[in-house]
Amino acid sequence: MPDLGRAALIVCLGLAVYALVAGAFAAWTRRRRLAESAENAILASFLAALVASGVLLSALLRHDFSFVYVWRHTSLELPRPYTVSAFWGGQEGSLLLWLLVLTGFSAAAVLLGRRSAPSLLAWTVPVLGAVTVFFSFLLVAVASPFATQAAPADGLGLNPSLQNPYMLAHPPFLYLGFVGLTIPFAFAMGALAARRSDELWVVITRRWTLVAWMLLGFGQLLGAHWAYVEVGWGGYFAWDPVENAALMPWLAATAFLHSVMIQEKRGMLKIWNVLLVVGAFALALFGTFLTRSGILSSIHSFTESSIGPWFLGFIGVVVAGSTALILSRLPLLRSKTRLESPVSREATFLYNNLLLVAFCLTILWGVAYPILTEALRGEPVTVGPPYYNFFLKAFGLPLLILMGIGPLIAWRRASLRGLGRIFAWPLGVAVASGVLLLALGAGSSIPGLIGYTFCVFVLASIVLEFVRGTRARQALSGGSWAAAFAQLVGRNRRRYGGYVVHASIVLLAIGVIGSSAYDTAREQRLQPGESMTVRDYTLTYRGTTQERGPNAVELRALVDVERDGDRLGTMRPGKNSYPAEQQVSNESAIRSDRLNGEDLFLIAEQLEPGGPVFLKALVKPLVNLIWIAGFVFVGGALIALWPDAREQRRLALRYGRAEALARA
Amino acid sequence: MLAVFLVYTSIAGGTPQLRPSELNGRTGEVALVGKVVGRVTGDARGNGLRFRLRDVEGTSAVPVVYRGSVPDMFRTGRDISLKGELRNGTFVGKPGTLVTKCPSKYTDKKQS
Numbered sequence: 001m002p003d004l005g006r007a008a009l010i011v012c013l014g015l016a017v018y019a020l021v022a023g024a025f026a027a028w029t030r031r032r033r034l035a036e037s038a039e040n041a042i043l044a045s046f047l048a049a050l051v052a053s054g055v056l057l058s059a060l061l062r063h064d065f066s067f068v069y070v071w072r073h074t075s076l077e078l079p080r081p082y083t084v085s086a087f088w089g090g091q092e093g094s095l096l097l098w099l100l101v102l103t104g105f106s107a108a109a110v111l112l113g114r115r116s117a118p119s120l121l122a123w124t125v126p127v128l129g130a131v132t133v134f135f136s137f138l139l140v141a142v143a144s145p146f147a148t149q150a151a152p153a154d155g156l157g158l159n160p161s162l163q164n165p166y167m168l169a170h171p172p173f174l175y176l177g178f179v180g181l182t183i184p185f186a187f188a189m190g191a192l193a194a195r196r197s198d199e200l201w202v203v204i205t206r207r208w209t210l211v212a213w214m215l216l217g218f219g220q221l222l223g224a225h226w227a228y229v230e231v232g233w234g235g236y237f238a239w240d241p242v243e244n245a246a247l248m249p250w251l252a253a254t255a256f257l258h259s260v261m262i263q264e265k266r267g268m269l270k271i272w273n274v275l276l277v278v279g280a281f282a283l284a285l286f287g288t289f290l291t292r293s294g295i296l297s298s299i300h301s302f303t304e305s306s307i308g309p310w311f312l313g314f315i316g317v318v319v320a321g322s323t324a325l326i327l328s329r330l331p332l333l334r335s336k337t338r339l340e341s342p343v344s345r346e347a348t349f350l351y352n353n354l355l356l357v358a359f360c361l362t363i364l365w366g367v368a369y370p371i372l373t374e375a376l377r378g379e380p381v382t383v384g385p386p387y388y389n390f391f392l393k394a395f396g397l398p399l400l401i402l403m404g405i406g407p408l409i410a411w412r413r414a415s416l417r418g419l420g421r422i423f424a425w426p427l428g429v430a431v432a433s434g435v436l437l438l439a440l441g442a443g444s445s446i447p448g449l450i451g452y453t454f455c456v457f458v459l460a461s462i463v464l465e466f467v468r469g470t471r472a473r474q475a476l477s478g479g480s481w482a483a484a485f486a487q488l489v490g491r492n493r494r495r496y497g498g499y500v501v502h503a504s505i506v507l508l509a510i511g512v513i514g515s516s517a518y519d520t521a522r523e524q525r526l527q528p529g530e531s532m533t534v535r536d537y538t539l540t541y542r543g544t545t546q547e548r549g550p551n552a553v554e555l556r557a558l559v560d561v562e563r564d565g566d567r568l569g570t571m572r573p574g575k576n577s578y579p580a581e582q583q584v585s586n587e588s589a590i591r592s593d594r595l596n597g598e599d600l601f602l603i604a605e606q607l608e609p610g611g612p613v614f615l616k617a618l619v620k621p622l623v624n625l626i627w628i629a630g631f632v633f634v635g636g637a638l639i640a641l642w643p644d645a646r647e648q649r650r651l652a653l654r655y656g657r658a659e660a661l662a663r664a
Numbered sequence: 665m666l667a668v669f670l671v672y673t674s675i676a677g678g679t680p681q682l683r684p685s686e687l688n689g690r691t692g693e694v695a696l697v698g699k700v701v702g703r704v705t706g707d708a709r710g711n712g713l714r715f716r717l718r719d720v721e722g723t724s725a726v727p728v729v730y731r732g733s734v735p736d737m738f739r740t741g742r743d744i745s746l747k748g749e750l751r752n753g754t755f756v757g758k759p760g761t762l763v764t765k766c767p768s769k770y771t772d773k774k775q776s
Contacts (some may be wrong), residue, residue, distance in 0.1 A: 233733075370681060379686070381678040382695060525709070575736075585736045605733060606709050614709050616733070 002067060005055035005146040012048035012099070013136040015041040019129030027122040027194070038125050039110050045132055046103040053100045056093060056145050060086055066151035069093060075157035085167045086158055088175070091292065091307070092145035097172070098288075099135045101179040106132065109183045109208070117200055117655075124190030131182050134314050142307055161585070166226035170219055174246055177216025178284040181249055183208040184256075185281035188274050189322060192329045199264055200655045205277065206260050207641065213253040214637035220246050221630040232588035234521075234601045234618040236626065239388040244363045245287030251363075252280035255356040262346050265411065270333040271326065272353070278322045283364075285315050290367070341413040348406040352399060359395040363388065393447050397454060400509055403502050404458035407465060425464055430457035448517030455506050455513075462499050462506075469496075489639065493647075497640025504632035507625045511597070514622030523616045534617040537600055538562040542570070544609050552576040554587070557604040557613045561591065573604040573615075597624040679747060684717050685724040687750055696755055697745040700738070701725060708734045717744070717755070726750075732759030 023038030025031075056069070060083050065071040073086040073093070088094040106128040113121045139145065184205040191201035223243070224236040237243060256276040262269045289311035326333070339346060366387055370380035408422050434453035442449045466485070469492075474484035489496040522534040526541040533539070542558040556574035560567070573589040591600040601618040681695045698717035706714040708731055718725035720743055730746060738744065747761035 369678065373678070373680075380681040382681055383678050387678075583736065603733075606707070 001055055001059065001064070002146040002148050005052050006140075006144065008048045008052035008055065009136055009140050009144070009146075012045045012052065012103070013133065013140050015045040015048060016129050016132035016136055019045070020126050020133055021129075023122075023126035023129055027126065030122075035122050035125070038129070039114070039121060042103070042110050042125055042128055042132075043107045045136075046100075046107040049096075049100045049103040049136075052139075052145075053087075053096055056096060057084070057087060060084065063155070064151070065153075065155050066148050067145075068147040068149050069145045071149070071152055071155045073155070073158055075155040078155075078158055079163075081165075081168055082158055082163050085162070085171075088171045089158055089162055089167070092139070092143045094171070094175070095135065095139055095143055095307075096145050097175055098179055099132070099139060101175055102132060102135060102182060105180055105183050106186075109186070113204070116651075117204055120187060120190055120194070120196065120201055120204065122190070123193035124186045127186040127189045127193075128182070131186070134310075138307055138310060142310060161230075164226065164230055166222060166230070170222040170226055173215050173219030173222060177212050177214075177219050178246075178249065178288065180208065180212025180215060181253065181281045181284045184212070184277050185318075185322075188277040189325060192274065192325050192332075195329065195332060197332050198655060199267070200651075202260055202263050202273065203651060203655070206257065206264075209253050209256055209260075209277075209280070210637060210641055213250060213257060214634060214641070216246065216250050216253070217637075218630060218634055220250065221627070221633075225627055225630075228623075229588075229590060232586045232603055234588070234603070234616075234620070236515075236623075239366070239385045241367050242287075242291050244367050244388075245283075245290045248360050248363055248367075249280045249283040249287060251356050251360040252276055252283055255353045255360070256280060258349050258356075259353045262349050266337050266346055268335045268337055268339070268346065269350075269353075270335060271330070274322075274326055274333065276353075276357075278319070278326075279360075282315055282319055283360075285311060285318065289315065343409070343414045343416070343419070345406065345409050345411045345414075348402055348409055352402050352406060355395045355399045355402070359391060359399075362391040362395070396509075397447070397450060400451065400454040400458060400506075403505065404454070404461040407499065407502070408461055423461075426457050426460035429460040430454070442518070445517035448513050451509060451513045451517070455510050458502065458506050462503055465499060466496070491646070493642055493644050494640050497636050497638070497642075500636030500639055501633055502636075504629045504636055507629035507632060511622050511624065511626035511629060514597075514625070515599075515620040518621050520619040521616070523614065525612055525614050527612045528610070532615065532617070534600075535619045536563050537568075537617070537619065539602070539615065539617060541613055541615065544574075544607065544611075544613075545572075546609055549576065552578045552585075555607055555609060556587075557607055557615070559589070559602060559604075559615065561600065571600070571602050573602040574607055575604070592624055597622045597628075599623045681745070683719045683722070684726040684755075685719050685722055687726055687755065690750055693747060693749050693758070695745055695747045695761075696726075696728075697743070698725075699743050700740050702740065704740060708732060715740075726755050727753070728755045728757060730757035730759075730762055732757070732762065734762060735764045737764040738762065 019038045019041040022034055022041070026034035026038055056067075059067045059070050060074060061080075063070065063074065063076055063083075069090060069092055070086075073090045074083050078086070086093065088097045109128070110121060110125065113124065187201050187205045187208070220243075223246075227238075228234075228236040253276075256273060259269050259273055259276065263273050289308060292307055292311065339350070341347065366383045370382050373379065373381040404426060405423075408426075410418060430453050433456040434449065437443075437449060437452055442452060466488075469488045470481060470485045473488045474481065477484065477487065520535050522532060524532040526532060528541055528543045531538055531540040538561075540560040540562070542560055545556050545558060547554045547556075554574065554576050556572040559571045559573065561569060561571055568591070571589040571591055574587050576585050576587055577583075578585070586603060586605075589602045591602075593599070599618075599620045601620060603616040603618075605614040605616065607613050679693060679695045681697060682690070684696065684698045687694070687696065696717060697720070699720050700715050701718045702716045704713060704715040706712055706729075712729040712731045713734065714727065714729050716725045717728050728746070728748075730748075742764050744762060744764050746757045746763065748755055748757040750756075
């Protein structure tokens with residue numbers, strides 16, 4: 001069995017080398033047949049990766065401890081779902097998942113590309129081949145998941161903190177997102193290498209970026225929720241280097257998804273867009289490198305492994321190669337049009353891009369700062385959450401307001417009078433709610449108040465867009481409001497899907513602001529029978545209970561919760577002791593209010609049976625909107641992604657000629 | 665301009681990261697990284713948790729006193745980091761800054 005896995009990986013490497021070399025030669029000499037065989041090599045590499053993954057999966061399920069990987073990351077008593085999740089619980093397995101997703105996406109890109117843009121594939125295939133060569137080489141030569149040994153009786157088991165349902169979803173989503181960014185990169189490089197000056201690659205790349213971006217965004221929110229409910233410090237994002245590593249490519253991809261529209265509509269920002277695509281891919285690689293190299297100390301823990309230098313080298317090759325290609329194609333990338341006015345749709349897109357990229361660079365700087373200072377001054381200096389939070393406010397609040405302005409403002413040149421007419425409603429609603437919020441006491445946090453006022457402004461302008469569009473459609477075609485609304489969204493999926501995503505970002509902002517700017521924390525030592533208050537909750541410590549769970553002793557503090565004289569129930573924060581692993585884990589208790597989205601979060605520290613407790617109580621207003629935002633986000637992205645036959649025909653008309661020319 | 669801005673904030677807001685052997689008479693807030701050795705005594709809520717922190721690879725150690733919340737993974741033998749400053753030969757930790765690390769295994773999960 002391990003031989004089959006090793007062989008599959010070697011075959012995968014061989015196919016990737018063939019796709020790279022034969023594909024490049026075919027594209028250079030314009031040999032159609034050879035190019036098709038290189039495409040087929042990409043398809044076959046997916047099958048090879050599938051076989052290798054099958055071997056590892058079956059070894060995990062059979063508890064075959066003669067595989068070093070299986071022995072190191074599972075044990076006989078580990079529940080089955082976590083045995084499967086051990087596939088990506090370790091270094092070699094997670095690299096194999098990279099390869100599987102990479103070849104899967106590449107194969108899909110080849111199959112779809114054959115229909116929509118066959119001529120673009122010529123140089124795209126060798127780029128895909130090159131990335132696959134790198135990953136399959138690592139798996140063959142540096143970090144093989146198929147190393148064997150004389151089988152021990154039992155395995156070492158999976159880290160208890162990874163034995164969590166989120167382990168099944170969070171890492172795969174992140175991988176899908178990270179790896180998905182390879183495809184836009186390959187198409188961008190492919191189009192440049194083929195000296196294509198049309199915008200077809202942009203259209204294809206946009207859809208692929210949207211897919212990767214959606215998965216990456218959702219994966220990050222899953223991780224945030226995992227941290228919130230399980231880790232028990234009451235937060236969901238800590239600006240840890242590894243969290244930042246996932247956020248950076250997402251920000252770059254967000255910038256690209258916006259600026260790409262300027263290129264499609266106005267033929268501007270071509271160089272910028274290529275740079276963003278390269279940047280997003282390089283940051284995804286950098287993120288993987290950070291988590292594997294042990295170069296930074298993070299709360300997330302990793303072994304220092306041998307693959308760090310390989311990754312660094314590969315990032316260097318990617319950045320140097322794509323920069324050289326862009327420089328050699330600069331004449332092709334010149335804009336045909338110029339920015340006509342600083343008050344226009346394209347200008348707001350430009351501001352949005354500058355802010356997103358500035359924020360991305362801020363995070364990159366913060367992450368790299370310890371490395372830089374160690375190199376320059378001999379001791380690493382870290383920057384903490386205050387640094388990031390400052391820039392989140394400095395760049396995030398303007399981004400928020402732009403989200404309300406951008407979609408409404410006219411292309412090319414907007415007149416000030418027109419602006420007044422468009423924004424009268426949203427502005428009025430926002431100012432009125434700002435005053436109302438101030439009266440309700442939201443002035444305790446000025447950034448919070450500003451943020452909420454901006455949120456209302458954006459929501460009002462989104463609602464206005466939907467109302468106006470529906471009304472126009474109804475006037476045009478008659479019928480009911482609902483039918484007109486469905487038609488509106490169905491015929492402009494990209495636009496209205498985008499608005500839904502904007503609405504989800506507003507929900508996210510409301511949740512983040514509520515839970516960070518308006519939260520309350522109280523900490524008190526309580527004897528059994530004593531009470532404390534936090535906001536309008538009264539918490540009474542009744543005593544402890546102790547139970548034996550399957551593999552842990554579960555000690556809980558019983559805390560009665562009351563609000564305005566109403567009994568809301570009993571919460572049970574406490575701790576689990578795992579005798580086998582000699583480990584204690586804090587189990588926080590969370591009570592979510594369905595009506596106002598507020599959480600009461602309890603942490604019991606220093607708890608002993610029957611003794612006093614240090615009760616830490618956090619009230620987090622509106623925090624649940626963050627999780628709801630995740631689903632709205634995916635919904636909006638899916639609306640924007642859903643294939644639209646009308647748009648396909650329009651594109652075929654526009655690019656059909658370019659395709660025919662390039663193929664001739 | 666952005667770079668200047670960033671450099672400025674980083675210098676104003678950064679915390680140097682040191683090993684116990686580098687602490688030697690240093691004043692001001694630093695982040696200390698090391699391995700917990702010997703017995704852990706005291707109470708993180710009362711007079712403070714007391715333990716010694718040694719270089720992860722090395723022999724010099726420094727006594728530490730810490731008050732505040734303690735992560736689940738904390739115990740003798742673990743690698744930890746915490747912020748604080750040196751006072752009269754004892755490193756006094758800042759509440760809520762103690763973070764454990766577990767470099768023995770590749771995992772993708774928070775430990776604090």
